Amino acid sequence: MAKAAAVFRRLGNVRRSSTLSLKIKLDLYTSLIVSTAIYASETWKSTAKIRQQLDVFHQRNLRKILGITWKDHVTNMEVLSRTRQQRLQDIVAETTSDGRPYHQDATWTTSQSHHVMTPRGSGRRRGRPTKTWRSTFIEDLVDRAVDWNSVRAMATNRSRW
Numbered sequence: 001m002a003k004a005a006a007v008f009r010r011l012g013n014v015r016r017s018s019t020l021s022l023k024i025k026l027d028l029y030t031s032l033i034v035s036t037a038i039y040a041s042e043t044w045k046s047t048a049k050i051r052q053q054l055d056v057f058h059q060r061n062l063r064k065i066l067g068i069t070w071k072d073h074v075t076n077m078e079v080l081s082r083t084r085q086q087r088l089q090d091i092v093a094e095t096t097s098d099g100r101p102y103h104q105d106a107t108w109t110t111s112q113s114h115h116v117m118t119p120r121g122s123g124r125r126r127g128r129p130t131k132t133w134r135s136t137f138i139e140d141l142v143d144r145a146v147d148w149n150s151v152r153a154m155a156t157n158r159s160r161w
Contacts, residue, residue: 001053001054008033011033025065041092
């Protein structure tokens with residue numbers, strides 16, 4: 001949203017212009033600022049605080065475009081109806097429809113045995129688990145009848161090194 005706010009500030013001359021119609025200003029706002037503000041919104045965690053921040057940002061900008069101050073006592077719903085806009089959180093909700101990655105993340109399930117979140121339809125990969133360097137090293141020590149804990153203690157003793 002910071003980048004969108006910066007773009008909105010840079011378009012101050014356009015916003016204050018008396019030669020441009022309200023429709024053109026709103027079209028520019030929607031295409032430049034709104035698209036920047038909700039960029040990658042399907043990856044966001046949807047919380048009440050984030051939704052409120054989106055709507056406050058949106059309402060503040062729309063009021064500036066319309067030239068409405070707090071003294072005018074115009075409701076948010078009136079501002080939205082004058083500009084024929086939706087709340088920004090509603091726009092974000094539309095972009096995060098069922099086919100998007102956000103929706104897949106939001107529908108993860110909890111494994112009963114391990115209490116681990118996994119996406120639906122996925123699970124443990126088939127086959128033998130990947131062997132790590134550490135597990136191979138410990139197996140080699142066991143084959144040579146060397147105690148792993150003693151090797152670890154020896155390795156951490158700097159004075160002995």
